[in-house]
Amino acid sequence: MAEDNADDWWRNAVVYEVYPRSFNDANGDGEGDFRGIIDKLDYLHDLGVDALWLTPFYPSPLADGGYDVADYCGVDPRFGTLQQFANLVAGAHERGIRVIIDIVPNHTSDKHPWFTKALHSAPGSKERNRYIFHVGRGEHGEQPPTNWLSNFGGSAWEPCGDGWYYLHSFAKEQPDLNWDNPQVRQDFLDILRFWCERGVDGFRIDVSHGLVKDLKEPLRDRPDPTLMSPQAADGSDPVWDRDGVHEVYRQWRELLDRYSPVKYAVGESWTPFTPRVYQYARQDELGSIFDFSLQKAAWDRDDYRKIIERTSECATAAGSAPVWVLGNHDVPRLASRIGLPKGTDVEHWVTSNGTDPGIDPAQAERRARADALLMLGLPGTAFIYQGDELGLPEDLDLQPADLQDPIWERSGHRFKGRDGCRVPLPWNSDSVSFGFSQSGHPWLPQPAWYARYAVSNQERLPGSMLNLYRAAIAARRRWIRPGDEAEWLADGEYAEYGLGWRVSSGLEVLVNFSSDHAIRLPENATVMLNSRPEITDCANNQVPPETAVWYFRGTLASRSKENR
Missing domain, CATH: 3.90.400.10 (Oligo-1,6-glucosidase; Domain 2)
Structure with a gap:
């Protein structure tokens, strides 16, 4: 794990997102809770993560999965108590795991x-x-x-x-706060201080490009109101990404820097990429920002390279570190999305999540395994969404009566919303509710095919997705350091299909994006990790289609000596 007193622990951390309602239910009411998370802290320790991020656990009517907060300094009884939260933080810290929590500053619940x-x-x-x-x-x-x-x-x-x-920029039950009001700004400084003094190590900022609106009279219409993203590159959109937001975060950073170690913050800005996104990652503001471009990208070598280059360059220019993310609680599961046929409108499918356009499950799984090594092989902060380490596909079997996401109703039943990626986790294939809850009635129904992906099954299989993640995270800690940069390898014979880079330790990562062509490794390559373990050591130095490998040139023993 990262050193205890390092202010920059996050720059090469692996962060695991916990959606508490769907993680583990200890009290048998069908919903996950703090005790359930505490019971699985050893699982997270064995996975090797540096931090866990908890999505909102505050008192909430759950009009939007907890992002409608009714009390920012409390705990919803369905999850536990403030004392149990303290126990969770203490238990995580004992295992060298830091705790990041969600802050929702753009809006409250209408019940606040x-x-x-x-x-x-x-x-x-x-x-x-x-x-x-x-x-x-x-x-x-x-x-x-x-x-x-x-x-x-x-x-x-x-x-x-x-x-x-x-x-209300989101559901009608989520009224937007007025950030022109000094009292609102003071309220949130007090909220941040409240949680900092309860031991949290950082914050994920929901809708970080929102907050400030142009309220000058007369109020302005938007040129194209259907675009839910900034329509101007100069901060003049009346709703999104206004310059005044940066003033807020400079105040926050002054507070967060008073703690030792300083508190981490990462912004969520779910918009098409613009250079302005990385202004939030400046070190006198939040310090870090999600760029969701990889999460929205199709399986395409050239797209991935452009995104990796751009994200790395922009993060470096802001004095930050790249943040890599392939899945979260807002989009369909990686293990389904990455298998979409070529030419599919990925962003539309991510939004609509209504049909399966002919996904090949075996191909999707190969790509998801390769993506795991790709993301974890990149210097920077890597975020893993709960269940992605199990290779869980999207649950497309949910029926209209099961759906709870407000997108379903607000869209006139056109978009199923995000429930398909929020189905509770399968822990034990032989237990009721797959070990998630003894109630037998999880808040979202689990499909029968979940049994294959249960932790109990995967722990016994050396080549499982879970064990691939464990091995990659352990190797990453050894061979990729904070501040490393990815140096592109010469394309050579794999120019059309492969993407490869080297970090300062000499570790090289090569990803074959082709669906039908193998590519060659260097003759002196020693393979450390292979996303398809059924192909032992990449026979004849061939990297099969839709496969990623980590390797060194020369012997691993010589590299181990150099890395001491």
Whole structure:
């Protein structure tokens, strides 16, 4: 694990995302909880991760999976208590695992006391000024104030019944806060301080490019309201990625830097790539930012190379480290998405998640295994979504009656939403609910085919996806250091199919993107890891199609001596 007092521990860390409701249920109510996570800390330690990231566990009506927060300094009873959270942090720290938690600053729940007071207060009151209220257009306010749309469908303005509306960039149960209000800014500094003093090591910032809106009168329409991303490269979009957001994060960084070691922060900016994204990664702001480009990319050598180059260059320019992510709780599972046929609109499939357009499961699994070695072979921060280390595919069997994601209703039943990647994990193939819950009634139903992917099965198989991740994370810790850069290998004979790079230890990573052509390794290559273990040591120095390998030139013994 990273050294205890290193401020830059995160620069080469492996972070494991825990979606608490679906991780492990210890109290038998069908939903995961803190005790369930504590029970699996040894599993995370054995996996080798440096940190775990907990998605929201705060009191919430769950209109949007916990991202509708009703109390930022509490714990929802379904997950446990503040004392159990303290036990979780202590147990993780005992194992050398740091704890990152989600902060949701763009909006609250409509059940938050701040909003219930605002809704019942007069226009112009200090209570209403915490949020964004505006009178509607038209003689009687019968039309929304602007054409702004919700990310979950429909207008972003919800009528209050008196000609006034409130803004919600997501579900109507998630009213947007007014970040022009100094009290809101102070509230969140207090919230960050509350959790820092309870031992958390960092924060993942939800909708980090949101927060500040252009509220100057008259409010402006957006040129194309259907685009849920910034429409200007200069910060002039009235809703997204405004310059004022950076002022907020500079205040946050001043607070986070007062702790020793300093607290980590990473921003979530789910937008098409622009150079402005990396302004949030500057060291006087959040310090780190997700670039989701790999997560949205098709299986294509040239696309991957462009993304890796761009992400690395932009992160370095910001004084940060690249953040690599292939899956999370918002998109279909890697082990299905990566098997999409060539030419599929990946971003549309990620959004709609409604059909299986002819995915070949065996091919998807090969690619997912290769992607694991690709991501973990890149210097920087690597995020793993729970279950991806098991190779879990997307659950496309969920029926309309099972769906709980608000996207399903808000889209008029056109998009199934994100429930397919949030189905509870399978721990034991022979237990009720595959070991997730003794209730036998998990909050989302698990398909019968989950048995194949259960931890109990994979731990016994040397070549399983789980053991591939364990081996890769252990090797990564030994051979890839903070501050390393990936130096591209000369394309040579694999120019059309392969992507390869070297890090300072001499470790080389080679990924074959072809579906039907093998490529050659150097004659003196010593293979350390192979994403397809059924092909022993890459016979005759051939890297088969849709395969990744880690190797050294020369003997491993000589490299081990050099690396001491």
